[in-house]
Amino acid sequence: MTRTQATVDSVLTLLREEPQHEGQLEHLAREARELPVGELVYLVETRPATEAALLFRVLPKSIALTVFEALPAHHQAELISGLRTQQVADIIGDLDPDDRASLFDELPASVAERLMHGLDADERAMTTSVLGYPRDSIGRYMSPEVLSLRPEWTVAEALAHVRTHAAEPETIYLLPVIDATRSLEGVVGLRRLLLVDPEARVGDIAHEAVHALATDDREDAARRFFSAKLLAMPIVDAENRLVGILTVDDAVAIIEEENTEDSARTSGSEPLPRAYLSTSIFGIVRSRIVWLLVLAISxxxxxxxxxxxxxxxxxxxxxxxxxxxxxxxxxxxxxxxxxxxxxxxxxxxxxxxxxxxxxxxxxxxxxxxxxxxxxxxxxxxxxxxxxxxxxxxxxxxxxxxxxxxxxxxxxxxxxxxxxxxxxxxxxxxxxxxxxxxxxxxxxxxxxxxxxx
Amino acid sequence: MTRTQATVDSVLTLLREEPQHEGQLEHLAREARELPVGELVYLVETRPATEAALLFRVLPKSIALTVFEALPAHHQAELISGLRTQQVADIIGDLDPDDRASLFDELPASVAERLMHGLDADERAMTTSVLGYPRDSIGRYMSPEVLSLRPEWTVAEALAHVRTHAAEPETIYLLPVIDATRSLEGVVGLRRLLLVDPEARVGDIAHEAVHALATDDREDAARRFFSAKLLAMPIVDAENRLVGILTVDDAVAIIEEENTEDSARTSGSEPLPRAYLSTSIFGIVRSRIVWLLVLAISxxxxxxxxxxxxxxxxxxxxxxxxxxxxxxxxxxxxxxxxxxxxxxxxxxxxxxxxxxxxxxxxxxxxxxxxxxxxxxxxxxxxxxxxxxxxxxxxxxxxxxxxxxxxxxxxxxxxxxxxxxxxxxxxxxxxxxxxxxxxxxxxxxxxxxxxxx
Known part of the structure; x- marks a missing residue:
């Protein structure tokens, strides 16, 4: 048995004892901190809700956020009900606006509203903009926080702009170029900015953008993303105005969800909303019974x-x-x-x-x-x-x-x-x-x- | 019918006439240039080999390379036999070393050897290093051309190094940090380099790298890549020495191939080596007959x-x-x-x-x-x-x-x-x-x- 496996087993034993005392929780926290993120995600995904919440509560804040981000939205929503209010607020505040929107979508309206009020005005506006697009549209998955450039800037000015604002957006490696009305004119990769003459104009080195409409189907947009081998894809509204950017992790999540859906449907069942081992027996039955009945009747x-x-x-x-x-x-x-x-x-x-x-x-x-x-x-x-x-x-x-x-x-x-x-x-x-x-x-x- | 669809139809008609004169080829070239890359890939993938090669020959060099890169290696190998020697040499020279290795793998040994001789010494060495790893190992998919940093450098020195060498490697957005023996010490994202104090030491701002062994199974490595939401992943040998880097496009290609393989196997057939519409009838029969016989006998x-x-x-x-x-x-x-x-x-x-x-x-x-x-x-x-x-x-x-x-x-x-x-x-x-x-x-x- 590897060392990791031994630690997983020890954490499992501790979780099943449902520790209450400080000492026991300390012990659990120490063991959990030994585990790589992948193992923590596996544990949170496959244990019952109470054990998952317990494990989650003892994780250090930064690791908790990483694990939380790796969970599907439906699972996140369930986990939240088992956490303390302060931890929830911390996590919600640190999520990217697109991930936050997916989560809010899964939460009861009253809970989502309460959490929304805890956000500052900017974050709230971005979350609302993402939630405004139809389900299964790519707008739901984009990040509304985009670092963009203006065509009349020099490369030196553009690089200075990137350095000043590099901390906030989800990506700085692909930079959309927009005019005064936010209309998308093209894109420039950060690599190109570093390579060319600092006195060149951004408009002259930009190239045509592979982009998507915010209302485009999520699977179509994600497949276009990958055939063009992009790192990010600008998302525009019907008037070609830049409204967000799609990053690799979101495109991958979409394709993986679609693949899971296809594989379930091919065998005549509906995809499970969460990990197999933590779905209730009734949930699994529900995903299968309708098709099974239809097929038996046929x-x-x-x-x-x-x-x-x-x-x-x-x-x-x-x-x-x-x-x-x-x-x-x-x-x-x-x-x-x-x-x-x-x-x-x-x-x-x-x-x-x-x-x-x-x-x-x-x-x-x-x-x-x-x-x-x-x-x-x-x-x-x-x-x-x-x-x-x-x-x-x-x-x-x-x-x-x-x-x-x-x-x-x-x-x-x-x-x-x-x-x-x-x-x-x-x-x-x-x-x-x-x-x-x-x-x-x-x-x-x-x-x-x-x-x- | 959309304009693109009309152009696709016109290109199809031209291809079927197997044009020989300059004038007809000119016409085909003009029409083909109107099409987006996605349509060109679809045409090359779904038409018989002779038509695909004809279409390919009239494409401008840069577009030809993009289309070529989007094809699976098996299909690339087939296409090559229909192209002129000079065009083949141009394309082979421009491919990334990992893609070139996959292609050589599919070519008859004599052809691969001849093409290998046409490369300069550096490119040849990189291709050989990738080909040295077992099939289905992640080493086959990595790019051996990595831009790496040294821990004792200042951030300003690191940035200068990146700017000087930004043109060659497949990615500059994740930079492995290695010691004098090429041993992997950590990674730094380019974004972080742009954000921190230029006088800071690279070793102090680097963080632990999610990495893989070159001999690791390709699917395991690609899944680790995506769970950690990476843009690139350093690949090391058994002594922890940096030997390459895996980029997003390669990780996506691996997962998509594995998904196609799983979906084929689930229904009792082997995955097709190339696109369905351009696989021969015999090729499709071969992918199904063995399982069908085994199942019928069972x-x-x-x-x-x-x-x-x-x-x-x-x-x-x-x-x-x-x-x-x-x-x-x-x-x-x-x-x-x-x-x-x-x-x-x-x-x-x-x-x-x-x-x-x-x-x-x-x-x-x-x-x-x-x-x-x-x-x-x-x-x-x-x-x-x-x-x-x-x-x-x-x-x-x-x-x-x-x-x-x-x-x-x-x-x-x-x-x-x-x-x-x-x-x-x-x-x-x-x-x-x-x-x-x-x-x-x-x-x-x-x-x-x-x-x-």
Whole structure:
């Protein structure tokens, strides 16, 4: 066991004893201070709320702030209710305005309002401006505190300005250039300012800014951020006036949240609002039950399909043996296609207009996969159950794979086209759809081949 | 149609005509220059190799480099074979050493060697140093060109040093502090240098560095990078000597690749080496066929389970009707649990040692889900097929959901424990496993309740 692991265990034991005396708390504080920030975040995220708050209270102020900033907003809001008023005020005051806005969003309105009153006028104004943008818009994630330059300044003047104001904004490494009406004219990197002639004009060395509208979708803006390999991105309003700046940490947080959401939805559940181990059992059930019910009810379709073919089943009961294998293979083939296309959509490698190309590709891929599995299925089933069952299996596998690959490739595009999340519409629905369609194909082929 | 979209269409038409004359190429070049970089990347990524190379050849040098840098290494390697020698030499010379190393890795050894000879001695040494680290280690992604400071320097001296050397390294915003033996002592942000007293010593204002070993796993290092909200991270060798620096764009690329890999594996396929639309049909088939075969062969288990119960099926053929619904529900419940735990493992919200907690949570979640579905299944099936079939359905749904949730939660942890990728071991295997186990549960309950 590493030293860190031993300290984690000791902190865990101390937390579970719910220490009250000064001495015990002292001991806990000493042990906690030994831990790297990553371990502290893990502990706060995965322990029940009371233990998390206890641990948090014994941390030194600066470490507490770092740990707090690393938590998702929903979790921050919960933690706050377990802390002393003074510690809350300290933390809220030190947060960046965009992080503060996300937190206020999760707090009950009355608590948010009380905390808002504790802020000074400037901080309050910035928090309010961020909260004014719609949920899921990039405006919610930007920092309204931006250090900007004027095009008519010399580089020397610009550098002096940066040095004077370097302490406040979230970043000073990318500097938007704005005119007298705050209209965005371009950007200059701090590195460029250090490299060029101090007498040059800022307007002459600025280059065009990759930027976003404050009302743009957060995922689109974050993806643009990363494809352009930025360190920061200016955010403007509808009149091209600079209203804030998006920094790397916020763009990363957005992408990670979107990835978690996609991965949950692909398997037919909603993303959890907080860490798995500290979500209540009821919270986890809630994230899964709706989809599970919808899918189970859709699966009644398969019962109805089988009812139609019940007399054939009664005649040749051996047909029932292959049902899970065939539906399973159809589901797997469909999910492979759906996952590939969903991910390609997310990273902008496929667009809705590529639909015909996707269908044509999946048709060929599905037919090839079906050919391989069909030949294999024909050989194995013929050897064990005779030539006619073998023929049914071979033809069915071939058809099901082709059908499933096309459906799997198509569904995410259709979802995107009608404005739904491609991830929601994909895997579990495809499985259910392919189950029902696959059974129809199976029994139609069986009826024809076996002459039922 | 937007103006950009119209230009994309016009470029597509021009590319398909495979222009040869100067005039046509001129026209293509003019149109291509109108497009934003993001659209150019999309075109190069999604068109066949010959068209991509043609488009690339008409781009101005600086834009060509930007587009080239945005492509994955595998795709870069392919593109290179279609370009003129001079353009290749220009691009290779301008790439960062870490990106160059990734590209060389994908090229045939003879081509890589020839290109390596075209580099000057410094660039060649840096590329070789990066190529010396194992695949998937963070050393492969770092930039060996680092601007570092010495602790005994004053801040004024440090700033002068930065200004003189600002042009070469990938970043100047985080500056590692090293002693005479290149041993890493700490880091200073450029912002801090601009803020403090110019007479202060660098050693006094430096703080402890969040760093990584060059041989560390790339995903672990990239996740540490983002939890610490860094702009850059020093990379050291086993003796704590500074060997490179990891920048944001590289950390983002690693996380995005890992996410694509996880999403592919979760659905039982291997990630594609390049963009979906430009991968060959054979390449897509190859990414799916192995898993599909493995899963189909595992699914033979379900045939064998059903054979055991064939006489019961023959007696009560109505039992066959519910097979796809029951196996489907089991698979869905298992996948929900597996996806949640796989993602929680990826973002370090769950660790292998949490196994007992995960099992206990999934037991309760699964039982609750099973209770809801079981009651519903009992009521519906009783109304349609009578009380005894209703009882079988209710009890089976309850048991299958509980079993599937536990298996789904357990599998990713077991995979991680034995050193496999949790994503590989999870969803498709869970479906197959739950199918077979679910059928045993189903027919055992049916045998008992119906007295078969």
């Amino acid at each position: 699966a009644i379709l398969t019962v109805q399909v089988l009812e139609i073919f019940e007399d054939r089943l009664d005649q040749v009961v051996v047909l029932a043996l292959f049902i899970p294998l065939l539906t399973g293979t159809g589901g797997n083939t469909g999910n492979q296609a759906a996952t590939t296309v969903t991910r390609a959509l997310a990273v902008d490698e496929v667009r809705v207009r590529d639909l015909p190309r996707v269908v044509w590709r999946e048709l060929r891929v599905g037919a090839t996969l079906g050919l391989v599995l069909g030949v294999l299925g024909f050989v194995v089933a013929s050897l064990v159950y005779g030539l006619s069952i073998g023929t049914v299996m071979g033809l069915t596998l071939m058809s099901i794979c082709t059908m499933a690959a096309i459906v799997g490739g198509l569904m995410p595009l259709v979802a995107k086209r009608i404005g739904a999340d491609p991830a929601v519409f994909s895997n579990p629905f495809i499985s259910t759809f392919c189950d029902a369609t696959g059974l129809i194909i199976y029994f139609s082929i069986a009826t024809a081949v076996l002459g039922l | 699914a033979i288990l379900t045939v064998q389970v059903l054979e055991i119960f064939e006489d019961r099926l023959d007696q009560v053929v109505v039992l066959a009707l519910f097979i796809p619904l029951l196996t489907g529900t089991g698979g869905n419940t298992g996948n929900q649990a597996a996806t949640t735990v796989t993602r929680a493992l990826a973002v370090d919200e769950v660790r292998v040692r949490d196994l007992p907690r995960v099992v206990w949570r999934e037991l309760r979640v699964g039982a609750t889900l099973g209770l809801v579905l079981g009651v519903l299944g009992f009521v519906v099936a009783s109304l349609v097929y009578g009380l005894s079939i209703g009882t079988v359905m209710g009890l089976t749904l309850m048991s299958i959901c509980t079993m599937a949730a536990i298996v789904g939660g357990l599998m990713p942890l077991v995979a991680k424990r034995i050193g496999a990728d949790p994503a590989v071991f999870s969803n498709p295997f869970i479906s197959t496993f739950c199918d077979a186990t679910g059928l045993i549960i189903y027919f055992s309950i049916a045998t008992a309740v119906l007295g078969l």
